[in-house]
Amino acid sequence: MKAISILEHHQLSRTESRMEILELLLNKNVALSEKEIKDELSIKCDRATIYRTLNTFVKSGIAHSIINNDGPLKYVIKKAPEDHVHFKCQVCGHIMCLPQIIIDKIELPDGFTRTESNFLVIGTCKNCN
């Protein structure tokens, strides 16, 4: 399984919750909130455990969180290392990465330096258009 080797590679112990949550994220191409994860999990798993697991994944670089303008944080497997744009579809509600668009290049005013970015574009996705 891919999940096992990812956990090993990041030196994370192999617990049922971590395996199941990681596999769920690996099989999705849209970002999921804690609640959505809980609802889709086959095993029972406490809210706190899900949050702790997600935070662990983010710290390890396995996943990253996406800020939602209206709603809870969502999590997705980290594919591209660079900062990229996120897209939220108003119709289907899905939030996803748009790794095609890198945002290193934004020119800030004189004297400002960038360390990180959070870009969320809201609109209508390919499927819903």
Add this chain to the structure above:
Amino acid sequence: MKAISILEHHQLSRTESRMEILELLLNKNVALSEKEIKDELSIKCDRATIYRTLNTFVKSGIAHSIINNDGPLKYVIKKAPEDHVHFKCQVCGHIMCLPQIIIDKIELPDGFTRTESNFLVIGTCKNCN
């Protein structure tokens, strides 16, 4: 007073809370949260009133809210009509608009359409660099 004419122009009734909150926002060039507003107000004003006032201002187009990656929404007077980049300084904590950078132009993948954007760049501001 500027605040009075702004309220009149948007056909909002002229209450003490609205006047004070609006003047506070007009005198700041950084975004404020409900808590920060409450702390800076000279008059006493309930949390709920501040939230309602801010929502009223946003609906009227007087102010707009800025998503904070870690923390509550912040509010700022709306100067530029277009979507622009927001900047958060890790050192001083200030969040401000960078109206110089318009983000209409981001090229989305085929089939995606944009209606709104939330861009937050995190880094170090001019003063703190």
Add this chain to the structure above:
DNA sequence: GTATATTTGCAACACAGTCGCAAATATTAT
């Protein structure tokens, strides 16, 4: 297998934001 380190579930908590309702205040009409 046993010992040790880590993770889990549960409960409690903190905080942001909203809402119903009665009292207070602002607007309008007289």
Add this chain to the structure above:
DNA sequence: ATAATATTTGCGACTGTGTTGCAAATATAC
């Protein structure tokens, strides 16, 4: 200016997201 009406306010209760302490459960190391 006074009275009638419409709007806003404060209070309290409530929801939802996310975190944390602690004891029990489980994973890893020996």
